[in-house]
Amino acid sequence: MSTPDSSGDAVRPADPPLDPRGVRFAAAVTTVVLALVLVSGSGWLAAAQALVFALAAFAGMRFAPYGVLYRKAIVPRLGPPAEREEAAPVRFSQTVGFVFAALGAIGYLSGLTVLGIVATAFALMAAFLNAAFGFCLGCEMYGLLARVRTARA
Amino acid sequence: MSGTGLVVVLAVLAVATAVGFVLRSRSGRVREVTEPTSPNGWVLADARPTADERVLLLQLSSPICTPCRQTAAMLDALAAAEPDVRHVEIDVADRPEVAVALSVLRTPTTVGFDRTGREVLRISGVPRHAELTEALHGVPRA
Numbered sequence: 001m002s003t004p005d006s007s008g009d010a011v012r013p014a015d016p017p018l019d020p021r022g023v024r025f026a027a028a029v030t031t032v033v034l035a036l037v038l039v040s041g042s043g044w045l046a047a048a049q050a051l052v053f054a055l056a057a058f059a060g061m062r063f064a065p066y067g068v069l070y071r072k073a074i075v076p077r078l079g080p081p082a083e084r085e086e087a088a089p090v091r092f093s094q095t096v097g098f099v100f101a102a103l104g105a106i107g108y109l110s111g112l113t114v115l116g117i118v119a120t121a122f123a124l125m126a127a128f129l130n131a132a133f134g135f136c137l138g139c140e141m142y143g144l145l146a147r148v149r150t151a152r153a
Numbered sequence: 154m155s156g157t158g159l160v161v162v163l164a165v166l167a168v169a170t171a172v173g174f175v176l177r178s179r180s181g182r183v184r185e186v187t188e189p190t191s192p193n194g195w196v197l198a199d200a201r202p203t204a205d206e207r208v209l210l211l212q213l214s215s216p217i218c219t220p221c222r223q224t225a226a227m228l229d230a231l232a233a234a235e236p237d238v239r240h241v242e243i244d245v246a247d248r249p250e251v252a253v254a255l256s257v258l259r260t261p262t263t264v265g266f267d268r269t270g271r272e273v274l275r276i277s278g279v280p281r282h283a284e285l286t287e288a289l290h291g292v293p294r295a
Contacts, residue, residue, distance in 0.1 A: 020219075021275045035166075038158035078233065084221040121161050133173035 015061040015087030016089055020134075022081075025074060026066035027130035030097070034124040038117065039062065043108030045119060053098035061087045093130075094140020099122055121134050166174030183288045187274070191255050194266030198241040204274050207237040208292050209266040213257050216246050220279045221261040227282060229264065238289060267292050 030049065037046045056064035100123035107116030126137040195201060195207050202209070210228050214221035225242050232240040243253040245260060255264055265274040265288075273292050276285065 035162045037164045038165075039155060041155040041158055078259050083219075084215045088217045116156065117161055124162065124165050125172075128166060128169045129173050132170070132176055134184075135173060136177050 005083075014089060016085035018061060018087050018090055019070075019081040020026065020083065020085050021078065022067055022070040022075070022133055023085070023135055024134060024138075025070045026064065027127050029066045029069075030127040031124065031131045037104065037108075037120050038104065038124065041108060041113070041116070043105050046101055046108055046116065049123075050098055050101035053094050053101050056094035057091060057098050058095075060069075061091055061094075068100070072133055089139035092141070093126075093136055096138040096141065097126065100126075118148035160208065162288060165220055174273075181276060181281045183280065183284045183290065184275050185288065189271055191264065191266075191272040193270030194272065195270045196266060197198045197251050197254060198243070200239065200241060202239065205237050206239050207294055208239070208273075208289055208295055209270075210240045210263055211255075212240065212242045212263045213245050213252055213255065214242055215260040216244060219261050223279050224261040224263065227280065228279055231286070235250075235286075237290070256280075265289070265292070 012061075033045065033049050033052075037049065052065050052071075061067060100119045103119035104116050104123065107113065107119055109116075112117070129135045129137060177257060194211050198209060198211050200209070212221075212224055212228060213277070214225065225240075228240040228242075232238045243251050245257070249267065252258075255262075257264075259277050263276045264272055265276075267273050274288050
């Protein structure tokens with residue numbers, strides 16, 4: 001059952017809170033993949049990363065492939081997290097990542113190599129800031145957009 | 154292999170590292186405000202200082218924001234320990250006009266006001282505890 005919230009949007013099924021270490025891990029894997037896209041110039045690798053983002057953004061964080069890898073392979077060694085964070089901003093950041101990775105794939109595959117490079121470079125920047133500094137560009141934008149949305153309403 | 158791609162990777166990582174260090178060094182820092190342009194904080198918070206209260210910490214948060222909750226927990230504990238400090242948290246989704254009035258673009262941002270409602274300090278991100286308590290002791294009784 002979904003109920004409309006105060007802003008009138010239908011509420012999507014909520015993702016359970018996330019392990020912040022898993023979010024950092026996923027960002028690190030994403031950083032490596034996007035760096036490989038730029039070095040290899042492979043549009044198909046960019047498309048694969050876009051698919052990874054799409055699963056997290058549109059199916060839900062529990063289907064995020066790097067998150068699944070983290071839960072299966074790494075959590076058993078680390079133990080449970082000390083704290084958790086809300087999934088919604090992270091999921092939103094995956095949507096932003098999807099847009100850039102998809103543009104990158106389209107650019108490389110269609111021969112618009114400059115588009116491929118620029119879009120992938122932006123995505124790499126955001127992923128690296130998250131992996132290395134824990135700073136989530138997409139999450140910050142989520143807070144900002146929420147503000148703009150309510151200011152207009 | 155793409156030589157251009159490799160150069161782009163190295164350039165992006167260098168720029169992102171610089172940006173990351175700048176963000177990290179600013180986050181949680183207490184910035185003292187000497188020439189405030191903000192409106193009266195107690196009015197924004199819809200509150201009046203009691204006889205004991207010396208400082209208002211007005212925290213601006215957004216609905217889904219993990220560092221906002223960490224900040225709120227820290228400032229609540231601080232206000233409980235120091236009776237002359239009041240902590241008020243405002244959700245910018247409920248009252249976006251407060252964010253506009255204080256020119257706040259990021260959450261959490263905490264703005265400190267003295268007893269008369271004059272802005273004295275500002276922190277974006279989760280405050281550094283030691284730095285904040287020290288700055289608070291420097292706020293005059295006004």
